[in-house]
Amino acid sequence: MDSGNIAWLLISASLVLLMTPGLAFFYGGMSRGKSVLNMMMMSFGAIAVGTLAWVTFGYSISGGGDTINNIIGDPLGDFGMISTVESGDAMSIISAGFGATFAIITVALISGSIADRAKFGSWLVFAFLWVILVYSPVAHWVWGTGTAGEGFDALLGAGGPLFADLPGPYDFAGGTVVHINAGVAGLVLALLLGVRKGFGKEPMRPHNLPFVMLGAALLWFGWFGFNAGSAFAADNWAATAWVNTTVATSLAILGWLLVEKIRDGKATSLGAASGVVAGLVAITPACASVDTWGAIVIGLIAGILSSLAVGLKYKFGYDDSLDVVGVHLVAGLWGTLAIGLVASGAIQDDPGLFYGGGISLLGVQAAAAGVTIVYSAIATLIIGLAIKYTIGFRVSEEVEVSGIDLSEHGETAYEEAK
Amino acid sequence: MDSGNIAWLLISASLVLLMTPGLAFFYGGMSRGKSVLNMMMMSFGAIAVGTLAWVTFGYSISGGGDTINNIIGDPLGDFGMISTVESGDAMSIISAGFGATFAIITVALISGSIADRAKFGSWLVFAFLWVILVYSPVAHWVWGTGTAGEGFDALLGAGGPLFADLPGPYDFAGGTVVHINAGVAGLVLALLLGVRKGFGKEPMRPHNLPFVMLGAALLWFGWFGFNAGSAFAADNWAATAWVNTTVATSLAILGWLLVEKIRDGKATSLGAASGVVAGLVAITPACASVDTWGAIVIGLIAGILSSLAVGLKYKFGYDDSLDVVGVHLVAGLWGTLAIGLVASGAIQDDPGLFYGGGISLLGVQAAAAGVTIVYSAIATLIIGLAIKYTIGFRVSEEVEVSGIDLSEHGETAYEEAK
Amino acid sequence: MDSGNIAWLLISASLVLLMTPGLAFFYGGMSRGKSVLNMMMMSFGAIAVGTLAWVTFGYSISGGGDTINNIIGDPLGDFGMISTVESGDAMSIISAGFGATFAIITVALISGSIADRAKFGSWLVFAFLWVILVYSPVAHWVWGTGTAGEGFDALLGAGGPLFADLPGPYDFAGGTVVHINAGVAGLVLALLLGVRKGFGKEPMRPHNLPFVMLGAALLWFGWFGFNAGSAFAADNWAATAWVNTTVATSLAILGWLLVEKIRDGKATSLGAASGVVAGLVAITPACASVDTWGAIVIGLIAGILSSLAVGLKYKFGYDDSLDVVGVHLVAGLWGTLAIGLVASGAIQDDPGLFYGGGISLLGVQAAAAGVTIVYSAIATLIIGLAIKYTIGFRVSEEVEVSGIDLSEHGETAYEEAK
Amino acid sequence: MKLVTAIIQPHRVDEVRAALEAAGVKGVTVSEAAGYGRQKGHTEVYRGAEYTVDLVPKTRLEVLVDDADAASVTEAIVSAAQTGKIGDGKVWTVPVDDVARVRTGEHGADAL
Amino acid sequence: MKLVTAIIQPHRVDEVRAALEAAGVKGVTVSEAAGYGRQKGHTEVYRGAEYTVDLVPKTRLEVLVDDADAASVTEAIVSAAQTGKIGDGKVWTVPVDDVARVRTGEHGADAL
Amino acid sequence: MKLVTAIIQPHRVDEVRAALEAAGVKGVTVSEAAGYGRQKGHTEVYRGAEYTVDLVPKTRLEVLVDDADAASVTEAIVSAAQTGKIGDGKVWTVPVDDVARVRTGEHGADAL
Numbered sequence A, B, C: 001m002d003s004g005n006i007a008w009l010l011i012s013a014s015l016v017l018l019m020t021p022g023l024a025f026f027y028g029g030m031s032r033g034k035s036v037l038n039m040m041m042m043s044f045g046a047i048a049v050g051t052l053a054w055v056t057f058g059y060s061i062s063g064g065g066d067t068i069n070n071i072i073g074d075p076l077g078d079f080g081m082i083s084t085v086e087s088g089d090a091m092s093i094i095s096a097g098f099g100a101t102f103a104i105i106t107v108a109l110i111s112g113s114i115a116d117r118a119k120f121g122s123w124l125v126f127a128f129l130w131v132i133l134v135y136s137p138v139a140h141w142v143w144g145t146g147t148a149g150e151g152f153d154a155l156l157g158a159g160g161p162l163f164a165d166l167p168g169p170y171d172f173a174g175g176t177v178v179h180i181n182a183g184v185a186g187l188v189l190a191l192l193l194g195v196r197k198g199f200g201k202e203p204m205r206p207h208n209l210p211f212v213m214l215g216a217a218l219l220w221f222g223w224f225g226f227n228a229g230s231a232f233a234a235d236n237w238a239a240t241a242w243v244n245t246t247v248a249t250s251l252a253i254l255g256w257l258l259v260e261k262i263r264d265g266k267a268t269s270l271g272a273a274s275g276v277v278a279g280l281v282a283i284t285p286a287c288a289s290v291d292t293w294g295a296i297v298i299g300l301i302a303g304i305l306s307s308l309a310v311g312l313k314y315k316f317g318y319d320d321s322l323d324v325v326g327v328h329l330v331a332g333l334w335g336t337l338a339i340g341l342v343a344s345g346a347i348q349d350d351p352g353l354f355y356g357g358g359i360s361l362l363g364v365q366a367a368a369a370g371v372t373i374v375y376s377a378i379a380t381l382i383i384g385l386a387i388k389y390t391i392g393f394r395v396s397e398e399v400e401v402s403g404i405d406l407s408e409h410g411e412t413a414y415e416e417a418k
Numbered sequence D, E, F: 001m002k003l004v005t006a007i008i009q010p011h012r013v014d015e016v017r018a019a020l021e022a023a024g025v026k027g028v029t030v031s032e033a034a035g036y037g038r039q040k041g042h043t044e045v046y047r048g049a050e051y052t053v054d055l056v057p058k059t060r061l062e063v064l065v066d067d068a069d070a071a072s073v074t075e076a077i078v079s080a081a082q083t084g085k086i087g088d089g090k091v092w093t094v095p096v097d098d099v100a101r102v103r104t105g106e107h108g109a110d111a112l
Ligand SMILES: Nc1ncnc2c1ncn2[C@@H]1O[C@H](COP(=O)(O)OP(=O)(O)O)[C@@H](O)[C@H]1O
Pocket: D007, D034, D035, D036, D037, D038, D039, D056, D058, D085, D086, D087, D088, D089, D090, E026, E027, E028, E029, E030, E062, E063, E064, E065, E101, E102, E103, E112
């Protein structure tokens, strides 16, 4: 046992747990004043039921111990995480905790696409099921078994044509498992629940931009645990991940603001905060694969791409209210694919296309993303439909107009004048 | 010197210091808009005078060095913490700092029971004296000497019948020292200062619920340092404490929301934030004594108990304004006693009643709680009375109505429109 | 490689990065509601362009590798930090990242002096240039070459009369490099841009004091990484820095509140938050040079001095809007000089005047401060003038009146009622 | 001249404004208000303590019009603001002695 | 009909509302205001800079009543709002030409 | 008595207040409002979505005066509030039947 590594994992897990309240502010600030509490409660609720889902079945499914046909871990393999906790092995114990924080933030991310209109109870049920049935299996494929390649091959039939004998896929901290996964699920739920009353007509502007900035700041801070903590050691991988995370995120801010300045004439604070998140998302899978130039390219392009992508929902008419698709799916995809382009080969073995590697790494990255997209879309749809046609998923139009905070939670956020 | 352990203590101390500003937001958001600054200032003031009290006498009293009849540490044993700092021993130095952060948050917790009506100067005097005369001795009994048993035996006469030859008491991170202690002191002060004008009639609703959520989030984040840091090493105890803290807190959220849903029809954000704190409090003494199932039970029941207990003040007519009693005393007691029931015996030696141990551990836990309650009540009352009848403790009714922020601090919290 | 030290540096760098969003809230809360976003954007913008400036040239200039006449590091010495990142040495990599966070917060501090009136684009240009041309050289002189003495001697001609064969100067975490430097630059910019419309007549009170408290709390939390992280190890220096940081800051709160209570009759929350920052600033250079008594003296006097100094701008008529001079320059100077008075000699070699050392340490500290002041003033002025007479630095009076958030960023901060 | 004041549901402001524009009204002053009346408020619960909010948010519109237009403007507001639910609000008219435009100092109908 | 407008101390709203209900008034419109007058404001100090707040928060109540009730409603408000301290406020009455209820389109006394 | 109501630019409040004091007016009630009119609003953009704010913030002043003073008070406000730019606002006068001072119960001119 290396106490330095344990110390880094302990604090990394704490940092990642803080990300979800950070998200509550990022999303909550973007909501309207009459639905900020519901937005925040979806994050806090995700922590509560996400932990329960993880401790009961999720951890076992995602783990690499006894598996069912190598495809998923045995859901009852370590029910209650008891044998891990009683092992007395500090690294195993805190890794189980670290894993919980990833499951939590991933499902919490989805809530942004269904702002202002989901029944709180239904959300809790969704989050519980989604962690077990969607997050945990995908985590198993990518991280549960040595390398992501093995996991996907197991899923698609061992020794299958896709990943065997090819490099990668690489996903250091969760480009596929977390961001593509959550982004796709967000899109599915947005379509399933339908647009909000007034979508595309009424403005629905963010009610508290400093809260959005606060959320972005806490997310960034927590993301150091997310990315550099994914080294599972306080080593040069962690240090590199730290530097790349900072560089890419800074450049994504600049990328997003540049688009705004050119297109709208003004660089906004919402743009800066959004750029922060887009950059963090894009560098997540790649943070230990690239050098500083790679981080610069990934960040800058992430900011540009996502700032353009958030407009798509008005074109296509899906109400992805707080842009889970435009930010997490788009930047997550970009970061995952970018490894195939700009991986330096210095830390991990396989360089990307522009660093002297062939096209195959890019192909593998795309395939991994594709499998995640397909699985996440189908599984999320099934869970969503089951909820919609049993307990119902959406509040009434009247509730939307009068404010979901009041009707779902019996509260209003502010009474500052008294 | 193990740099990994030092690193973990350095960051744990930083995390625990952050808890007090977190508390400022948790409490401040629950206050009315005209008294939020005073509420926050009681926390910031607790940091300032708490540090001074600790550095001068508190650290020496709580310490295990030279003692006065084994009952308390010699108050001038390490006046100014100079000999500790000059020892050059990193673990000793940062442990002294870590101890300061515990003293600070404990006294700050008390302020919730006297919201809107305490003179700021009197509060500072109270906090200074309380850290020295109440917090530090109790810390000595529980943590200052090898085990809590020895400390209490010394207090009650060495070799006394209560603790000698019995297991425990166990208090890993401060169920007795911090939460029961602060909860009792809060009750005493609430009674001493009397109810606010309008208590039980006017609503006095929280003026900013997102601030309450922010406070709860910062408290949780900081609490990782509190609980897992109390291992004084980055080891399996710390890792177990981390996992149990997360599990119990998540379940306490669910417990609190469940009661609300059943009783009031709606699960509130204030309930979720309150559940966070109740869970954190309850798992504090037990975080290294139980396995995951124990954490689930402790958390769930803490949420349920505290959500019911916060209503008691209206029944009994004491104005514990922000529920220091309902949350800290009740959940702190529950967590302390729960060790006697569900301690697994795997990490510490003694299992609880349901894990094959006898009833004696429960008895010892109850006795430790009892001693703390009695001492805290008497000593707090004496300090409180001394202040009340010299410099006065409470502002005038006019100040309460017009707002304590303005009259005590000459400020108003917001002027957002300009 | 010591994983405990790496873990501590990883988290320290994360903490220092969080300081800049903390500053955004500290400054943003003090702004008026119509310019809070611009204030926050100056911090977020500083992160974005500060990182870019550091990665490209700043790191190389500040570094101790190849130098130009020993005066500054070769600006292209490690362009892109590539060779550092590819070295695979965890400590070097994370130290480069740690350095970035210092450059960022230093330039962000300056923005407080030009609240409400700087063009955002011009600010970005300024921040980029200032990191490269002012921050990085000064960092080189003080930290880039073994000891600060060597650096300054190189600057002033090797073997010069000032620093050779004398003790010090000492600047553990950045009294000169960060606070004096930023303070002077703030003064220069405030003079260059001129006073705001209504300065000294209209009140311009802080629009959200809880945000100011939040900012102070995040700054303090982050500052543990800043001060204790500057030990570059989880050791007794770090532990001592941690304790001194907490003690001095607590005392500075008391110092500031004391002045307010005596002078204005009321201790304010803005005063407490300001005291936090003044104390943190003053202890920054001295945090590993003094014992607890030294920390008490430095903190208390810092609070008193800065609380008096913030009034100077009304006397002299410069609009240092959020008191960069009164807090950072004054407390930074005090802390730097105080080493010459109360350094204990126990950790570092040279004791101060009151601890049995001679006057020479004080002289050297003053000289180091002096050199920093002169260089920072001149270089900042040149950059500022260049911007003023090319792209312009200040918005129109109409923009100031209607609010810079709207005109520069096209946003308003709040719409809570909807 | 007349001052027509309307207390309406906040979410009908856009409709009313459109109706006023259609009726040729060039300016309106808007402010926030709250009302008691037949319409019920709601209850909020904080840590088990009930909190009754019986003031319902409303929006106040004020329109200065020529005497001749008062009735038609009132009807325009009533029909645009009507949802048929309790709490739709009131519109009333008071006589005005004089109006001045600050920018020009004009008085009377020219000032509208 | 008449419109009775009252500017009162914010902390007397509940008492006045009760008095109005007792007087048979069914609806009231409430809004926030601030006043200058004989009552003094207060001073706030931020980093040593004084900031004088001379606007004192007040609450405005508006009640539409039948001509006959104007005087008694005024008295009801005055006595319920009175604390005897400077700054208690004013109550005034203006003539109203017409009132309409938005929900039904009724006019006149029926609309109250 | 008369009630003079003015809708002005928020940043002219201090000037108007000074002018009113100079004109011997002892009390004023102030509240926030917003207006549509000739003056244009502005556009805000959030993540590429445009958000048009066409309500411009204004401040409402209300002054109760003796009949004889209504015209001079109106002029005092107009000249103090005037900037000459579109959006300077309106000042209007309505007749008042009666005024009461809450503190004393006085009526009429004594109540001012
Ligand atoms: N007598 C009154 N004087 C002033 N405002 C009134 C009066 N009665 C009602 N209002 C206003 O009109 C609003 C709607 O009235 P309410 O009685 O709830 O519904 P409705 O007008 O549809 O019958 C109230 O909220 C209040 O603002």
